[in-house]
Amino acid sequence: MRLDSKDKRTLSVGRLKSSFRFAGNGLKWACLEPNLRIHIAAGAFVSAAGFIFSLTRIEWCIIILVMAGMMALEIVNTAIEKTVDLVTEEYKPLAGMAKDLAAGAVLLYACAAVVIGLFIFIPKL
Numbered sequence: 001m002r003l004d005s006k007d008k009r010t011l012s013v014g015r016l017k018s019s020f021r022f023a024g025n026g027l028k029w030a031c032l033e034p035n036l037r038i039h040i041a042a043g044a045f046v047s048a049a050g051f052i053f054s055l056t057r058i059e060w061c062i063i064i065l066v067m068a069g070m071m072a073l074e075i076v077n078t079a080i081e082k083t084v085d086l087v088t089e090e091y092k093p094l095a096g097m098a099k100d101l102a103a104g105a106v107l108l109y110a111c112a113a114v115v116i117g118l119f120i121f122i123p124k125l
């Protein structure tokens, strides 16, 4: 269901419910993406390690923020890839740059996530 322009101007419970449903659909689409499945598997592994090493409350907060941020960024990367593919299937330098920039953002965050993970887990070994 698409929201018409009148719906978009009014704040209603129905509109809020639709927004949540659309976002839920987005998460379902995301779960079909192989790259996101890798992040989910990594998140499950880190969570298991978190229980084994009895992380503190603040450490859990950091780990959850980092994992959720990583997955959210991967979803945005996928959305950018889909949008670029929708706009053009031809080889265009700008299309390639847009995808590479999005992938670069994921790589940057992933490196930071690994460093944060090491800072939290290495002292517990």
Ligand SMILES: Nc1ncnc2c1ncn2[C@@H]1O[C@H](COP(=O)(O)OP(=O)(O)OP(=O)(O)O)[C@@H](O)[C@H]1O
Residues within 6 Å of the ligand: 035, 081, 088, 089, 090, 091, 092, 093, 095, 096, 097, 099, 100, 103
């Ligand atoms: N239309 C295009 N024009 C120019 N270069 C492109 C185009 N589409 C893709 N590329 C180049 O190929 C790379 C891979 O693009 P592709 O769409 O295959 O992403 P992907 O490998 O599926 O990414 P991911 O593994 O994150 O899902 C891009 O990062 C970009 O450098």
